[in-house]
Amino acid sequence: MEMIEQSDPISAHQTNAGKDRLRAFGIITLNSMFAQKDASGVLRMAIEDLLADELAVVSSFGADSAVLLHMVSKIDPNLPILFLQTGRHFPQTLAYVKTLSKRLGLANVRLLAPDSDELVRFDPDEDLWKSDPNACCHIRKIVPLDKALGGFGGWVSGRKRYQTEERGALSHFELTSDNRIKVNPLAYWEGADIAAYKKTHDLPEHPLFAEGFASIGCAPCTSAVTNGENPRSGRWRGLNKAECGIHFDVNRRISPAMNKAELTLFRDGEFVADPWGKWVEGTAPVLARYVHVPLVEFVVNRAAYLASLHPLGLLVGAGDDVMEVASDLGRFSSIAVEFPAFTDGRGYSSARLLAERLGYKGELRAVGDVLADQIPLMRRCGVNAFVVSHAATRKALEKGVPGRIDVFMQPAGGDEIPVGTRAFVRRAPNFTVSTP
Amino acid sequence: MYRYDQFDAEFVAGRVAQFTDQVERRISGELSEDQFRPLRLMNGLYLQLHAYMLRVAVPYGTMNSTQLRKLAHIARTYDRGYGHFTTRQNIQFNWPRLDDVPQILSELASVEMHAIQTSGNCIRNVTTDQFAGAAADEIIDPRPVAEIIRQWSSLHPEFSFLPRKFKIAITGAPNDRAAIKFHDIGLMAQQDEQGKVGWAVYVGGGMGRTPMVAKEISPFVPHSDLLAYLESILRVYNRYGRRDNKYKARIKILVHEEGLATLREQVESEFLQVRGGVLNLPDDELSRIKAYFAPPAFKDSDARFDLAALKVSDPEFARFVLHNTNQHAQAGYTSITISLKPVGGVPGDATDAQMEVVADLAQRFSFDELRVSHEQNLVLPHVAIDDVRAVYEALNGAGLGEANVGQITDMIVCPGLDYCALANARSIPVAQEISRRFGSARRQEEIGDLKIKISGCINACGHHHAGHIGILGVEKRGTELYQITVGGNAGENAAIGNILGRGIVAEEVPDAIEQLVExxxxxxxGAEENFLGTLKRVGEAPFREALYGND
Structure with a gap:
């Protein structure tokens, strides 16, 4: 295994149209492009598309680090891994850096050491952690990392929401005040997910994990936790401190919560950020990604779109015939059915044909004039996501879908028809067919 | 008749709760009138010239006495003491207050009634022969199938925002009393060689500014496939019907522009996909619904009218029997039509007191059953011939004994400019004048069966296109004018009347009709040749000449 000391950061800022377009989505768009626990998906997109050649992983080689590093090794074992060699680590941690790197085949682990002049100046007796732990973290972690990140457009952290209250609002992607993208693939993972992943992949534990250390930083400021304690409660125990500071943004907070009003996609009972962007006329098929390509455009350039590897959506206009793309549905990660006006019901037929006749199972979203009172009907036609701009509709959905009638007179939508029953045999839970 | 089960009750209750919430949001200002409009229309609530109008569905025109009493109660409590029965076999209340409407709907729900889909661009109330299940000429009682279509079409998730409204009529008798060929879809019972009953399907009929007689799209669709076939037609219409112009949005225009052959091809190809699936109608389900419509417990009777004798002994009653009864399939019984066209009255209107009387008669003499006819009359479908005299007297006592069914004063008339926001001209006063002019019994007997139908605008709610004589109100430079058509027919030989010439003012209409009749x-x-027969034989020229001279 090759272990390199801090070297010159990658200098070439490679830009390309695809990357720019992806970034142009903005953080809100990037978030919820993935299922919450799709850590590998987040990581792969960040490594290969979003921040290709300008991404680093920052790892503490602590109790849970093996999970993220294992995922990295599967995608790109040459990805720079930055480890803050603070000089105050447990010897077990330093040993673990070696064993884990070897085991996973990580070829580009970089140790970031503090500036020796600063150590001499501010912490000659190595006891700064006692009197001013924030200053200690600053010298040993924040400054070295800031320096090292100079050449990177973004970095990956292994933080998880469940760890602390402050991390409870973490999302997959954050924009930092220095205009970098911070990627948190494990944001939504729970302790059980971590444990299961370690077990599945038979990953070596940090030697201290078995001794009750659930979160491991520098030796002087880390203690074991007891059962039921928050995993990070062993860090800076007794001090009013939960973060070393490398994750602080300008306001000394982490991951500012997103503005609710910016979430326009209603899916699975809540408003979430819409990961999909708007297709722009004239976009070369090979460059289109995370957009709903109009059906007519898709049909015209079908071969090019099928050859492209990027995630694609389909926009079904009100007058479009979905049967024209019957054999291509597997290509789309999302299909948007357009309702240009409240009164234009063509989309209901398109949705039913897609969901029932053609068996499309992915996201089927209604776009356009989507009002609360149509939503129960749309659902029954197979629509499972709604892009909502109408304020009253938004309010109604937040209160709970209004005007919902749970009993219905005719079958529509594959899952509404219990086995052995028929169309007009009206049915609903707890009702029986009656006779005069 | 069909009775709600727990499911239907829940379904309607859910709809009432939903609309109550929508009305509250409207009154609180959360919903603008623009946003409220499509919602109220889905519940049959229109905004007319002077007030809201609530249209209540009477599915395939069938009611019991409890329901009619509830309608009387609503007329008395929330309206001005009357209701108006429509050509779609529904009833309209003309003066409800918006904030009363949720309460009205919940009162309706308590007697298994509602206003769902009585307006809006959806599948409307399915209409049928007012003598269904009673008429002697019937091949099959169409009501079970009408009920199944009602269920299938209620709040259909795919077909609630069609290009335009969609009307289905069904008849089980070869003599079409439901005007099926003037509907978007008309269904007529057929028997194949093996005696199996199915349906001939007609598509693309309608009135309005572009009247069309429906064309046969399929000669025979078996019961089991009927819903699948209807769904296929509706899907093709929903996808390809025009939406750019509301006056060209009905399916009749699609049939006209694409051609029947193309439409049939599209429907058949869709049908191949849909048939045999969840919409397949198995016999046992049809039987289950049929059981609701089982014939009542008729008594054996060989009673019959001796019209010749009656004409001598009781000429007025004889006239009632001649015009207001229809031959029943069961010996000893008849169906009585209660005319809502008193001479000089408002066609189709009934007061709350009259509704109570009719409800009473239905309960006592017609196995608690009632019908609304598309010609805006009420029907007691199953009356023992021995009871007809008693019914006649009770009707007379309530001002409902008019013996004019099928005659010149039994007109279909839309509400016109007296109520309707769309109308160009008044219809009711014109009808009243004609009615007075021809009111005498002797005159009507002399003329025989003659159907006059009056609409106050081109939307043709008064079916003027299908009148033997049709009258259409138009507006030219601020003046209400009336165009006269002749030759329309709503029956199995459906035809659209031709306009005779330029419009005339209201005061001239009764004279003009008089001239045509002369x-x-x-x-x-001879007396047995009706108006249409003569017209066919002599042509329009003499009629045109009578009105306009030789110019």
Missing amino acids: IYLKARS
Whole structure:
């Protein structure tokens, strides 16, 4: 295994149209492009598309680090891994850096050491952690990392929401005040997910994990936790401190919560950020990604779109015939059915044909004039996501879908028809067919 | 008749709760009138010239006495003491207050009634022969199938925002009393060689500014496939019907522009996909619904009218029997039509007191059953011939004994400019004048069966296109004018009337009708030749000439 000391950061800022377009989505768009626990998906997109050649992983080689590093090794074992060699680590941690790197085949682990002049100046007796732990973290972690990140457009952290209250609002992607993208693939993972992943992949534990250390930083400021304690409660125990500071943004907070009003996609009972962007006329098929390509455009350039590897959506206009793309549905990660006006019901037929006749199972979203009172009907036609701009509709959905009638007179939508029953045999839970 | 089960009750209750919430949001200002409009229309609530109008569905025109009493109660409590029965076999209340409407709907729900889909661009109330299940000429009682279509079409998730409204009529008798060929879809019972009953399907009929007689799209669709076939037609219409112009949005325009052959091809190809699936209608389900419509417990009777004797002993009653009864399939019984066209009255209107009387009669003499006819009359479908005299007297006592069914004063008339926001001209006063002019019994007997139908605008709610004589109100430079058509027919030989010439003012209409009638009386080969027969034989020219001279 090759272990390199801090070297010159990658200098070439490679830009390309695809990357720019992806970034142009903005953080809100990037978030919820993935299922919450799709850590590998987040990581792969960040490594290969979003921040290709300008991404680093920052790892503490602590109790849970093996999970993220294992995922990295599967995608790109040459990805720079930055480890803050603070000089105050447990010897077990330093040993673990070696064993884990070897085991996973990580070829580009970089140790970031503090500036020796600063150590001499501010912490000659190595006891700064006692009197001013924030200053200690600053010298040993924040400054070295800031320096090292100079050449990177973004970095990956292994933080998880469940760890602390402050991390409870973490999302997959954050924009930092220095205009970098911070990627948190494990944001939504729970302790059980971590444990299961370690077990599945038979990953070596940090030697201290078995001794009750659930979160491991520098030796002087880390203690074991007891059962039921928050995993990070062993860090800076007794001090009013939960973060070393490398994750602080300008306001000394982490991951500012997103503005609710910016979430326009209603899916699975809540408003979430819409990961999909708007297709722009004239976009070369090979460059289109995370957009709903109009059906007519898709049909015209079908071969090019099928050859492209990027995630694609389909926009079904009100007058479009979905049967024209019957054999291509597997290509789309999302299909948007357009309702240009409240009164234009063509989309209901398109949705039913897609969901029932053609068996499309992915996201089927209604776009356009989507009002609360149509939503129960749309659902029954197979629509499972709604892009909502109408304020009253938004309010109604937040209160709970209004005007919902749970009993219905005719079958529509594959899952509404219990086995052995028929169309007009009206049915609903707890009702029986009656006779005069 | 069909009775709600727990499911239907829940379904309607859910709809009432939903609309109550929508009305509250409207009154609180959360919903603008623009946003409220499509929602109220889905519940049959229109905004007319002077007030809201609530249209209540009477599915395939069938009611019991409890329901009619509830309608009387609503007329008395929330309206001005009357209701108006429509050509779609529904009833309209003309003066409800918006904030009363949720309460009205919940009162309706308590007697298994509602206003769902009585307006809006959805599948409307399925209409049928007012003598269904009673008429002697019937091949099959169409009501079970009508009920199944009602269930299938209620709040259909795919077909609630069609290009335009969609009307289905169904008849089980070869003599079409439901005007099926003037509907978007008309269904007529057929028997194949093996005696199996199915349906001939007609598509693309309608009135309005572009009247069309429906064309046969399929000669025979078996019961089991009927819903699948209807769904196929509706899907093709929903996808390809025009939406750019509301006046060209009905399916009749699609049939006209694409051609029947193309439409049939599209429907058949869709049908191949849909048939045999969840919409397949198995016999046992049809039987289950049929059981609701089982014939009542008729008594054996060989009673029959001796019209010749009655004409001598009781000429007025004889006239009632002749015009207001229809031959029943069961010996000893008849169906009575209660005319809502008193001479000089408002066609189709009934007061709350009259509704109570009719409800009472239905309960006592017609196995608690009632019908609304598309010609805006009420029907007691199953009356023992021995009871007809008693019914007649009770009707007379309530001002409902008019013996004019099928005659010149039994007109279909839309509400016109007296109520309707769309109308160009008044209809009711014109009808009242004609009614007075021809009111005498002797005159009507002389003329025989003659159907006049009046609409106050081109939307043709008064079916003027299908009138033997049709009257259409138009507006030219601020003046209400009336165009006269002749030759329309709503029956199995459906036809659209032709306009005779330029419009005339209201005051001239009764004279003009009088002139047409005179020509007919002079030209007919005998009393048995009706107006249409004479017209066919002599052509329009003499009629045109009578009105406009030789110019």
